[in-house]
Amino acid sequence: xxxxxxxxxxxxxxxxxxxxxxxxxxxxxxxxxxxxxxxxxxxxxxxxxxxxxxxxxxxxxxxxxxxxxxxxxxxxxxxxxxxxxxxxxxxxxxxxxxxxxxxxxxxxxxxxxxxxxxxxxxxxxxxxxxxxxxxxxxxxxxxxxxxxxxxxxxxxxxxxxxxxxxxxxxxxxxxxxxxxxxxxxxxxxxxxxxxxxxxxxxxxxxxxxxxxxxxxxxxxxxxxxxxxxxxxxxxxxxxxxxxxxxxxxxxxxxxxxxxxxxxxxxxxxxxxxxxxxxxxxxxxxxxxxxxxxxxxxxxxxxxxxxxxxxxxxxxxxxxxxxxxxxxxxxxxxxxxxxxxxxxxxxxxxxxxxxxxxxxxxxxxxxxxxxxxxxxxxxxxxxxxxxxxxxxxxxxxx
Ligand SMILES: Cc1ncc(COP(=O)(O)O)c(C=O)c1O
Numbered sequence: 001x002x003x004x005x006x007x008x009x010x011x012x013x014x015x016x017x018x019x020x021x022x023x024x025x026x027x028x029x030x031x032x033x034x035x036x037x038x039x040x041x042x043x044x045x046x047x048x049x050x051x052x053x054x055x056x057x058x059x060x061x062x063x064x065x066x067x068x069x070x071x072x073x074x075x076x077x078x079x080x081x082x083x084x085x086x087x088x089x090x091x092x093x094x095x096x097x098x099x100x101x102x103x104x105x106x107x108x109x110x111x112x113x114x115x116x117x118x119x120x121x122x123x124x125x126x127x128x129x130x131x132x133x134x135x136x137x138x139x140x141x142x143x144x145x146x147x148x149x150x151x152x153x154x155x156x157x158x159x160x161x162x163x164x165x166x167x168x169x170x171x172x173x174x175x176x177x178x179x180x181x182x183x184x185x186x187x188x189x190x191x192x193x194x195x196x197x198x199x200x201x202x203x204x205x206x207x208x209x210x211x212x213x214x215x216x217x218x219x220x221x222x223x224x225x226x227x228x229x230x231x232x233x234x235x236x237x238x239x240x241x242x243x244x245x246x247x248x249x250x251x252x253x254x255x256x257x258x259x260x261x262x263x264x265x266x267x268x269x270x271x272x273x274x275x276x277x278x279x280x281x282x283x284x285x286x287x288x289x290x291x292x293x294x295x296x297x298x299x300x301x302x303x304x305x306x307x308x309x310x311x312x313x314x315x316x317x318x319x320x321x322x323x324x325x326x327x328x329x330x331x332x333x334x335x336x337x338x339x340x341x342x343x344x345x346x347x348x349x350x351x352x353x354x355x356x357x358x359x360x361x362x363x364x365x366x367x368x369x370x371x372x373x374x375x376x377x378x379x380x381x382x383x384x385x386x387x388x389x390x391x392x393x394x395x396x397x
Contacts, residue, residue: 006308010381012380013035024363024366024393025381026366028225028226028341028342029225029226029340029342031225032226032227032228033228034290035297037293038230038294041294042290045289060285061255064288065086065285065288067292067296068084068235071292072084072235075203076199076208076219078210078211083237083238083274087236087278089231089234090220090221091123093234095248096246098112098164099247099248100278101163102137102247111136113138113139113161113162115165116139116165117141117143117167117168118142118144119144119173121198124166128166140158142154145171145176148167148178148182151165160192165194166196168199168201169183170205172200175331175343175344176338177338183217184217187216194217200225201342203227204223204308205308206306206308208305215242218236222234223287225377227294229288229294230286232283233291246277249271253272253279254276255272255279256274256276312378314384315383318387320343322388323391328397330345331344331373342375342376343375344373344376346372347372347373347374349372360393
């Protein structure tokens with residue numbers, strides 16, 4: 001135990017944990033339980049909608065949206081003046097962002113050229129594959145597991161052919177984690193290339209430090225994992241005055257300008273001057289409401305990202321120390337904590353994995369799998385007693 005260890009943080013999730021009394025929930029990395037505070041906030045929102053109907057949007061855009069933007073910047077530790085847009089999915093934001101990048105390359109009469117890591121989540125992987133297959137853009141793929149070296153070498157050898165790099169800070173299939181300093185170093189080396197960093201698996205897991213982010217860095221992430229807020233609250237964070245506007249655009253991208261421009265709007269495409277310009281169209285804001293209510297409440301309770309990280313590290317260390325079953329292999333050695341908030345058990349093939357998966361299900365362990373690994377996610381709704389139980393299950397396998 002250290003000063004940061006959280007002793008009674010289960011209480012924030014009492015509704016979910018009460019329902020799951022007999023289950024061992026290790027899915028913080030895929031669907032994190034929602035807080036009791038989020039439940040109360042959703043009830044409050046129902047009352048707001050009942051009373052204000054369409055006027056609810058005033059509360060959403062004058063209150064919830066700026067609070068969401070501020071919190072996201074704070075949790076990324078990004079410069080406070082950067083722009084934040086939200087959308088139901090990261091996929092939606094990726095497509096919109098690429099449409100902005102293509103205004104640049106189209107004006108230069110060429111296709112957009114992207115370098116994408118081979119460890120990207122399905123939405124990004126599929127979308128880049130589709131763009132490549134339809135010949136819309138040039139896409140190169142690069143291996144990044146364990147190191148950014150191959151990516152760096154590719155960029156050095158092809159200095160003027162890449163417009164954009166797409167890379168996750170923490171790889172979804174393994175949990176391998178790139179420190180912010182590594183990402184900053186890379187973006188600093190190639191200032192003419194835009195680096196889109198998918199932070200879905202790092203956001204809200206620990207204090208991040210993108211305070212010195214370069215103007216060629218863009219962050220993409222969302223809130224149904226460690227940010228505990230469910231779907232519909234994904235975000236795109238851009239440097240102030242990012243020079244291109246999207247061509248995939250909905251009416252929310254014009255907010256703040258609507259009144260000024262209504263006469264022009266039918267003949268000229270007008271954009272808001274801030275994070276609004278990457279918004280799409282009408283969406284359900286409940287994700288944002290769960291996010292703000294949870295994290296503002298945590299702040300009031302002294303729950304910091306630093307404490308969350310220490311809590312998780314302690315649980316992970318404890319599990320690895322307790323599992324002595326020689327049949328089981330962690331993907332990363334226990335002394336290598338360059339890993340996110342989930343741990344992976346590695347299997348030789350899918351048959352072996354399936355046998356273990358069935359066994360875990362009979363023991364009421366909630367987990368998930370990707371490729372040849374089984375993933376266990378950690379967070380502050382668990383304590384040592386959960387880890388003891390999981391270790392027992394794994395040792396009895
Ligand atoms: C690294 C990463 N990015 C993004 C996502 C979510 O993508 P989307 O918002 O398109 O559902 C996930 C989901 O697991 C992920 O692991």
